[in-house]
Amino acid sequence: MLAQYSDWFYIAAVAVYVLAMVLHAYAQAAVRTRRPVLVGAGGTPADIPAAEEQPARAVGARAANMGVSVAVLGALLHLASIVARGLATERWPLGNMYEFISMITFAAVVTWLVMLRRVPAARSAAPWVLLPIVVLMTLGGTALYTAAGPVMPALRSYWLPVHVTAIAISSGLLIVSGVASILFLLRSGSGVPAAIAERMPTADVLDRVAYRVMIVAFPLYTFAVVAGAVWAEAAWGRFWGWDPKETVAFVAWVIYAAYLHARATAGWRTGRAAWINIAGLTTMIFNLFFINLVVAGLHSYAGVG
Amino acid sequence: MVDSLERPAPGPVRTSPFAVLRNAWRGLTSMRTALVLLFLLAVAALPGALLPQRSLNLNLVDQYFTDHPDLAPLMDRIGLFDVFAAPWFAAIYLMLMVSLIGCVLPRSVEHLRALRTPPVATPRNLGRLPHHATGPVDGTPDEVADRVRALLRGWRSAERTEERAGAGVREFSAEKGYLREAGNVLFHLAMVGLLVGFAAGKLYGYEGSVIIPVGNQFCNSGILGYDSFRAGLRVDGTELEPFCLRIDQFEASYRADGQAADYRAEIGYQTTSDLDEGSTAEWRPATLAVNAPLRVDGLRVYLMDHGYAPRFTVTFPDGQQRTGEIQWRVVDPSTLLSEGATKFERPGITDEEQRRTSQLAITGLFAPTSSGGDVVTSVFPALRDPEVAVDVLRGDLGLDDGRGQSIFQVDQRQIESGALQRVARANLVPGQEITLDDGTVIRFDGVNQWVGVQVSHDPGQDWVLVFAIAVLIGITLSLTIRRRRFWVRLQAADTEGRTVVELGGLARTDRAGYGEEFDRLRAELLGPEKKDG
Numbered sequence: 035m036l037a038q039y040s041d042w043f044y045i046a047a048v049a050v051y052v053l054a055m056v057l058h059a060y061a062q063a064a065v066r067t068r069r070p071v072l073v074g075a076g077g078t079p080a081d082i083p084a085a086e087e088q089p090a091r092a093v094g095a096r097a098a099n100m101g102v103s104v105a106v107l108g109a110l111l112h113l114a115s116i117v118a119r120g121l122a123t124e125r126w127p128l129g130n131m132y133e134f135i136s137m138i139t140f141a142a143v144v145t146w147l148v149m150l151r152r153v154p155a156a157r158s159a160a161p162w163v164l165l166p167i168v169v170l171m172t173l174g175g176t177a178l179y180t181a182a183g184p185v186m187p188a189l190r191s192y193w194l195p196v197h198v199t200a201i202a203i204s205s206g207l208l209i210v211s212g213v214a215s216i217l218f219l220l221r222s223g224s225g226v227p228a229a230i231a232e233r234m235p236t237a238d239v240l241d242r243v244a245y246r247v248m249i250v251a252f253p254l255y256t257f258a259v260v261a262g263a264v265w266a267e268a269a270w271g272r273f274w275g276w277d278p279k280e281t282v283a284f285v286a287w288v289i290y291a292a293y294l295h296a297r298a299t300a301g302w303r304t305g306r307a308a309w310i311n312i313a314g315l316t317t318m319i320f321n322l323f324f325i326n327l328v329v330a331g332l333h334s335y336a337g338v339g
Numbered sequence: 340m341v342d343s344l345e346r347p348a349p350g351p352v353r354t355s356p357f358a359v360l361r362n363a364w365r366g367l368t369s370m371r372t373a374l375v376l377l378f379l380l381a382v383a384a385l386p387g388a389l390l391p392q393r394s395l396n397l398n399l400v401d402q403y404f405t406d407h408p409d410l411a412p413l414m415d416r417i418g419l420f421d422v423f424a425a426p427w428f429a430a431i432y433l434m435l436m437v438s439l440i441g442c443v444l445p446r447s448v449e450h451l452r453a454l455r456t457p458p459v460a461t462p463r464n465l466g467r468l469p470h471h472a473t474g475p476v477d478g479t480p481d482e483v484a485d486r487v488r489a490l491l492r493g494w495r496s497a498e499r500t501e502e503r504a505g506a507g508v509r510e511f512s513a514e515k516g517y518l519r520e521a522g523n524v525l526f527h528l529a530m531v532g533l534l535v536g537f538a539a540g541k542l543y544g545y546e547g548s549v550i551i552p553v554g555n556q557f558c559n560s561g562i563l564g565y566d567s568f569r570a571g572l573r574v575d576g577t578e579l580e581p582f583c584l585r586i587d588q589f590e591a592s593y594r595a596d597g598q599a600a601d602y603r604a605e606i607g608y609q610t611t612s613d614l615d616e617g618s619t620a621e622w623r624p625a626t627l628a629v630n631a632p633l634r635v636d637g638l639r640v641y642l643m644d645h646g647y648a649p650r651f652t653v654t655f656p657d658g659q660q661r662t663g664e665i666q667w668r669v670v671d672p673s674t675l676l677s678e679g680a681t682k683f684e685r686p687g688i689t690d691e692e693q694r695r696t697s698q699l700a701i702t703g704l705f706a707p708t709s710s711g712g713d714v715v716t717s718v719f720p721a722l723r724d725p726e727v728a729v730d731v732l733r734g735d736l737g738l739d740d741g742r743g744q745s746i747f748q749v750d751q752r753q754i755e756s757g758a759l760q761r762v763a764r765a766n767l768v769p770g771q772e773i774t775l776d777d778g779t780v781i782r783f784d785g786v787n788q789w790v791g792v793q794v795s796h797d798p799g800q801d802w803v804l805v806f807a808i809a810v811l812i813g814i815t816l817s818l819t820i821r822r823r824r825f826w827v828r829l830q831a832a833d834t835e836g837r838t839v840v841e842l843g844g845l846a847r848t849d850r851a852g853y854g855e856e857f858d859r860l861r862a863e864l865l866g867p868e869k870k871d872g
C-alpha cells in the first residue's frame with residue numbers, strides 16, 4: 035500500500051519536475067521577444083525597454099517564479115516518495131539502485147533550490163540542471179526499478195544510513211556542481227549558439243555556483259568515504275580493500291582534490307578546473323552505473339535484474 | 340591573493356649542483372606538480388578497478404589469462420593485475436607524499452609566523468579594493484574608534500595613528516579566518532599520517548581465514564592453521580598474537596524466499612593473557628554476527644560465511660568403524676547446495692600397498708533442503724530436509740604422492756588412471772545407509788554446520804581512523820572558512836563632532852560571500868543608506 039503510494043509520488047515528482055523545466059524554458063523563450071521588439075520599434079535605445087517588451091518580460095519572470103515554486107512542489111512529492119518507501123520497507127530507504135538514485139536526485143534538487151536563494155542570478159540555468167535529474171529519475175524508475183523489499187544482512191548496520199546517505203547527498207551536490215561547470219564551459223566557449231548561451235547565467239555566476247556547491251560537497255564526500263571505510267571494517271573484515279567500487283570512489287576523490295588544487299593554481303582556476311570537475315562527475319556516474327551493474331565486487335548488491 | 344600561494348617558477352637552470360637540486364625541489368613542491376601527481380594517481384588507480392586483481396579474485400585473473408592469452412602476460416609483467424602493489428603505483432604516491440611534505444612544512448612555518456605578525460597596514464587608497472565605502476558619521480574620531488573596536492571584536496586587529504595633514508588619522512587593520520590556513524595545513528599533514536598508517540598496516544598486518552566446524556576450536560598459532568593467509572611484508576608468521584577460539588553454536592535465519600536474514604555464532608575465546616596464565620579451561624563467551632566482529636588483543640575476528648559438514652560412518656567388513664565429518668563447500672550461495680569429498684582410510688591394515696589401494700572417498704552434492712526426486716538439488720538454505728547424492732570411490736586417493744590435495748575434491752587424475760573407481764552411487768537422507776560389494780556399510784549420520792572465520796591484525800588501523808578524522812576536520816575548516824581583511828580609516832571631518840570613515844575589504848580566498856559580511860560591517864558603521872562601491 036505505502037509502497038504503491040511511494041511509486042505514485044515518485045512518478046508525480048518526475049512529472050512535476052518536467053513541468054518546472056517547461057516553465058523555465060518558457061520563461062527563457064519569453065525573453066527572446068526582446069530583440070525583435072527592439073528592432074521592430076526602430077531606434078528605441080537598447081537600454082530603455084520597449085513598451086511591448088514589458089508584458090513579455092513580466093510573463094517570463096512570472097513563469098520563472100512559477101517554475102521555482104513548481105520545483106519546490108516536486109521536491110516535496112519526491113521527499114514523500116522516499117519517506118513512504120522507508121515506511122513501507124521498514125528500513126532506511128537506500129537499499130538498491132532505484133532508491134539510491136531517488137535520494138541522489140532529491141539531494142540535487144534541494145541543492146539547486148538552496149543555491150537559487152544564495153545566487154539568484156543562477157536561476158536561468160534551471161532547465162539544464164533539471165534535465166539530468168529528470169533523465170536519471172526516469173532511468174531509476176524504469177530500467178533500475180526494484181520493488182520494495184528488505185535488504186541483505188550485510189546491509190543491516192547503523193553505518194548503512196550514515197555512509198550511503200552521505201554518498202547520495204554528496205553525489206547530488208556533485209551533480210549540481212558538475213552541471214554548473216559544464217554550463218560554464220558552454221557559456222564561455224564558442225561552440226554554443228548565442229541564442230542559447232545568452233540565456234544562461236553568466237560564466238562568472240556558473241563558475242561561482244560550481245565552486246560554492248563543491249566546498250560543501252567535497253567534505254561531505256570525504257566523510258562518506260570515511261564512513262564507508264568504518265563500515266567495511268565491521269562488515270568485510272578490512273577498512274579498505276581496493277574493491278572496484280572503493281577504487282573508483284578513491285579516483286573520484288583524488289580528481290575532486292585536483293579540482294580544488296586547480297582553483298588555487300594560476301592558469302587553472304576557471305576553464306581547466308571546470309574540465310577537472312567534469313572528469314570527477316564522469317567518474318562518479320561511471321561508479322554509479324558501470325561498477326554497480328557490470329563489474330562484480332562486494333558492492334554489487336545493486337538489486338537489479 | 341590566491342596566486343600568491345604559487346611558488347615562483349623554477350628559474351633558469353644554473354650550473355651549480357646545489358641550484359639544480361634546489362630547482363628540482365622547487366619543481367617537486369610546486370602546485371602544478373601536485374596537480375599532475377594527483378592526476379597520475381587517479382589514472383594509475385583506474386586499472387585496479389577495471390581489470391581483475393589478484394588480491395580480490397584469483398579466478399577472474401586466471402579467466403582473463405584464458406581469454407587474452409597474448410596480452411595478459413604482458414599486462415602482468417607491468418603489474419596490471421596487482422596495481423596496488425605495483426612499483427609504479429608506489430612511486431606515484433611516494434612522490435606525492437614528498438611533494439606534500441615539501442609543500443606543507445614551509446606553509447606551516449609561514450602560518451605560524453603569520454599568526455604572530457599583526458595584520459597588514461591599511462593600504463593608502465582604500466577605494467581600489469574590491470569592497471570599499473566612505474562617508475561622514477556623527478561622533479568624534481575617538482567615539483567612532485570605540486565603535487570600531489567593539490565591531491572588530493573577534494577579529495585580529497591592529498591600530499595605528501598617523502599624522503597626516505596636521506591631523507591625527509587613525510587606522511585599523513583587521514583580519515579573520517586564520518583557521519582556514521590552519522585547517523589546510525592540518526588536512527595535508529593528516530593526509531601524510533593517514534598514508535603512513537595505511538602503509539604500516541600493510542607491512543605489519545595479516546589476515547587469515549579458516550573454516551571451523553561447530554564444536555571445534557582453533558588457535559592463532561601459525562600460518563599453517565589457516566586455510567588461507569595473507570601476510571604483510573614484515574610478517575613471517577612465526578609471531579602471531581596467541582589467541583584461541585571455539586565455536587559453540589551457529590544459527591542462521593532466512594526469509595521465506597531463502598534470502599538470508601541473519602547469522603550469528605556463539606563462541607568462546609581465550610586471550611593472550613589467558614593463555615599466558617595457563618587458564619585454558621575457561622572460555623570467555625562472545626557472539627559473532629554480521630557487522631559485529633570480536634575485537635580482542637589487537638585482533639579482529641569476523642564471521643565470514645557458513646556451510647554444512649555431512650557426517651558419515653563407515654563400518655568395514657571386519658566390524659571396525661570410522662566416522663568422518665568434514666566441511667563441504669558451498670556451490671550455490673542462495674540455496675547452500677554444497678559439494679565435497681569425505682575421505683577414509685581403512686583401519687588396521689599393515690600392508691602398505693593394500694592400505695593405499697583400499698582408501699574410500701564419499702563425494703557428491705549435499706542439499707540442506709532437498710527437492711526430492713532422483714537428481715538432488717537444494718531449494719532452501721536452511722537444514723529442513725537434508726539429502727546427499729554421493730558417489731563412493733575406492734582405491735588410491737593419491738594422498739601419498741606429496742602433492743597437496745583439495746579437501747573438497749578427489750584427485751581427478753587418480754580416477755582417469757583407474758587407480759580410483761566408483762563402487763556405488765546413492766541418494767541418502769540421514770539414517771540411511773548403503774552396502775558396498777565387499778560388505779562395507781556407509782551410513783549418512785547427519786549434518787554439522789561450519790563457519791568461516793577471518794582473523795585480522797592491522798596495527799595501523801586505529802591511526803588511520805584518527806588521521807581520517809583529522810583530515811575531515813581540516814578539510815571542513817579549510818573550505819568553509821573565509822580568510823578576509825577589513826580596514827578602517829578615521830579622520831576628523833571639517834564639521835566639529837563628525838568623522839569621515841573610510842572602509843575597505845578584501846577576501847583573500849576563493850570564495851564569494853564576503854560581500855554580505857562587508858555590507859553588514861558597513862551598515863554598522865555608516866548606516867544602511869550610503870551604498871558605495
Ligand code: HEM
Pocket residue numbers: 290291294295297298344368369370371373435436438439440442443522523527530814817818848849
Ligand atoms: C595527497 C596529496 C594531496 C591531496 C589529497 C590534497 C588535497 C587538497 C585539497 C582537497 C585541498 C582543498 C582544501 C583547501 O582549499 O584548503 C587542497 C588545498 C591545497 N593544497 Fe593540497 N593536496 C595534496 C597535496 C598537495 C601538495 C603536494 C601541495 C603542494 C604543492 C598542496 C598544496 C595545496 C595548497 C596550496 C592548497 C590551498 C588551496 C586554497 O587555499 O584554496 N597540496 N589540497
